[in-house]
Amino acid sequence: MELELLDPRNDFLFKRIFGSEENRDVLLAFLNRTFTEAGQPPLSEILLLNPYTDKDSPTDKQSILDVRARTTEGELINVEMQLFNRYDMEKRTLFYWSKQYGSQLVEGQSYDTLKRCVTINILNFSLLPNKLYHSVFHLREDRTGIELTGDIEIHFLELPKLEERTVDLQEGGLANWLLFLKGVDHNQWEVLTMNEPKLKKAMNTLEFLSQDKQLRMEYEARQKFLHDQASMMNAAKNAEAFGFKHGMQQGIQEGIQQGIEQGIEQGIQRGIENTARRLLKMGLNIDEVAEATGLTNEQVQHLQTAP
Known part of the structure; x- marks a missing residue:
């Protein structure tokens, strides 16, 4: 064989x-x-x-x-x-x-x-x-x-x-x-x-x-880790895109009241923050969430601790 x-x-x-x-x-x-x-x-x-x-x-x-x-x-x-x-x-x-x-x-x-x-x-x-x-x-x-x-x-x-x-x-x-x-x-x-x-x-x-049987087990563990990490990153990108779109819609609605430009900006930010909260719940760490959403580590840490 x-x-x-x-x-x-x-x-x-x-x-x-x-x-x-x-x-x-x-x-x-x-x-x-x-x-x-x-x-x-x-x-x-x-x-x-x-x-x-x-x-x-x-x-x-x-x-x-x-x-x-x-x-x-x-x-x-x-x-x-x-x-x-x-x-x-x-x-x-x-x-x-x-x-x-x-x-x-x-x-x-x-x-x-x-x-x-x-x-x-x-x-x-x-x-x-x-x-x-x-x-x-x-x-x-x-x-x-x-x-x-x-x-x-x-x-x-x-x-x-x-x-x-x-x-x-x-x-x-x-x-x-x-x-x-x-x-x-x-x-x-x-x-x-x-x-x-x-x-x-x-x-x-x-x-x-x-x-090497032991190394094969370690290799398979690494392959699973890499696949899981890639899946999480793809999910983060998809979630970010969804959050961006949702934020745009919400921002336009608020913009009717407060001004289109300001509302879009706030809506986008809110969508990104909501995305960050979802990624934290998915188990991504602060560095990974910051990389996926464009927020700073400090902003992500604040979202993690905020009620």
Whole structure:
């Protein structure tokens, strides 16, 4: 009976394959393929800043399931697998990039000690309005292309945009790694690894982990957690849309009495607040409700405690 392989796009499993000390060479090979395709020199070595440990619980919201590394030059790299669209991905990416960038400074240090920070988002959904599976962003002047600073670099690797028939599998490269993550047919694995020897180690790791009964249970728990979280986020978006529409209607009615403009504004706000209260009752935490509705954490906390 053929072994049923687990899905490496599961962020818990992704970190086991790419974020463990014993597979640091696998991560280095993947990063070098990513940077080479972007026209940058390869790295010689990396240091894992948050290697996988048994404390990385698949259902603990506090577990950090992205992969963080530092180069020999002190540059920081963050790799994150996103199985479902969490919405506002662009702003979320900038927010976490800025936290990583700013965390380098301690009191008394000058700004010139800040090192380049690279964010690599691997997405199981299409995000950007282009046909590229690999998009790279920097900070440059619009007309001349002059780079303001090289410290910001953001990659989006969109798996749905990668089509197997358009790739020369024997050539090797980043596409082969992404096809492995995407779930290319097991019969194609040997071709994928012809010029990607470290990819073979990633595949062997996946096969080994897929035979671990305890890990399968943790994997299934993580899959359920991710699906539940995606369902709640979709419900939040739908509820927000309903609240917006309801708020518009109520606001127009009140606007007859108090002025159309003011009434619409109040109605929209009331609808959003009602949506926030419903999401809190559904079990979402303050951060998730704030992200879904656009309210501040303080506003959500007030709604939670208000009678």
